[in-house]
Amino acid sequence: MVLENIVKLEDGIPAKLHFWDHRIERRTITDAATGAPTIRQVLVLEVDTLNDRAVAARLSTMASKLADKFSAYLPDKSYRNYDFVITQRGEDFRRSWSVKAIPRPK
Amino acid sequence: MARKTRQVETRLTAEYIKQYYSEFPSILGQPLGVVPTSLMEQEGYQRALGIMRPFRPEADALVILPRHLLLIEAKVWHVINGLAKLPMYKSLVPVTPELREYMPREVLMELVVGWTSPNLEIMARDHGIAVKVFCPDWLTKVVQGMHHYWTKEYREERERKLGLREYFGVE
Numbered sequence: 001m002v003l004e005n006i007v008k009l010e011d012g013i014p015a016k017l018h019f020w021d022h023r024i025e026r027r028t029i030t031d032a033a034t035g036a037p038t039i040r041q042v043l044v045l046e047v048d049t050l051n052d053r054a055v056a057a058r059l060s061t062m063a064s065k066l067a068d069k070f071s072a073y074l075p076d077k078s079y080r081n082y083d084f085v086i087t088q089r090g091e092d093f094r095r096s097w098s099v100k101a102i103p104r105p106k
Numbered sequence: 107m108a109r110k111t112r113q114v115e116t117r118l119t120a121e122y123i124k125q126y127y128s129e130f131p132s133i134l135g136q137p138l139g140v141v142p143t144s145l146m147e148q149e150g151y152q153r154a155l156g157i158m159r160p161f162r163p164e165a166d167a168l169v170i171l172p173r174h175l176l177l178i179e180a181k182v183w184h185v186i187n188g189l190a191k192l193p194m195y196k197s198l199v200p201v202t203p204e205l206r207e208y209m210p211r212e213v214l215m216e217l218v219v220g221w222t223s224p225n226l227e228i229m230a231r232d233h234g235i236a237v238k239v240f241c242p243d244w245l246t247k248v249v250q251g252m253h254h255y256w257t258k259e260y261r262e263e264r265e266r267k268l269g270l271r272e273y274f275g276v277e
Binding site: 012065078089090096099102 | 113116117120121123124125128129130131132133134135136137152153155156159160164
């Protein structure tokens with residue numbers, strides 16, 4: 001689902017995405033547990049295809065459980081050579097992601 | 107309380123797959139096992155998978171090879187746990203609804219570790235598991251730390267670091 005230019009992953013619904021760029025941002029957020037402001041790193045992936053449809057959107061995540069799954073592809077931006085099918089399940093700290101990497105035809 | 111462990115196994119798995127299986131489709135975090143047909147009929151396919159999620163084990167990774175499915179567990183600390191899981195997970199692959207489209211394929215197993223030992227190799231061989239040592243530069247420090255974990259010097263250094271993290275309230 002695309003809200004404006006933000007990709008929102010829906011629980012249990014696989015989304016197929018292609019990324020063309022990324023950056024790591026530092027954002028100040030309010031810690032849900034303590035209520036205090038805290039700085040977190042956010043992985044922002046620029047999306048140009050969502051479910052085989054051209055879009056100009058971005059997917060952001062603070063969750064290292066998801067970000068780490070892309071870690072190998074970030075330094076050389078080799079995510080450009082793959083489509084990723086991401087399935088998000090669960091709530092809050094119990095949320096998990098299954099990420100399928102499909103090589104694009106050369 | 108400051109966190110005492112580092113989450114490195116997902117990164118290790120991702121880098122290993124990129125290095126050795128980059129030309130094949132792969133899945134990081136694959137739930138395994140049956141989802142009751144009655145639940146699927148009642149709730150629908152996707153919702154049933156969601157309801158069953160907490161009750162199904164999850165493999166670190168699965169690579170879809172032309173004639174095989176390759177199950178991968180990556181372990182840095184509790185390597186025997188990874189070894190023990192793989193044959194159990196293998197038994198669930200043929201009944202996993204998300205993998206039905208890839209069957210029938212023979213299932214192979216690989217345990218990815220930063221270091222190995224003769225005992226690990228013996229146990230793995232006995233269960234048909236290939237042990238793959240994969241230790242990128244960033245992991246070397248973690249592995250060294252693990253091997254020195256119970257030495258006096260490392261214990262003191264660890265307590266000093268944890269104390270500072272606790273004092274400054276950082277993770």
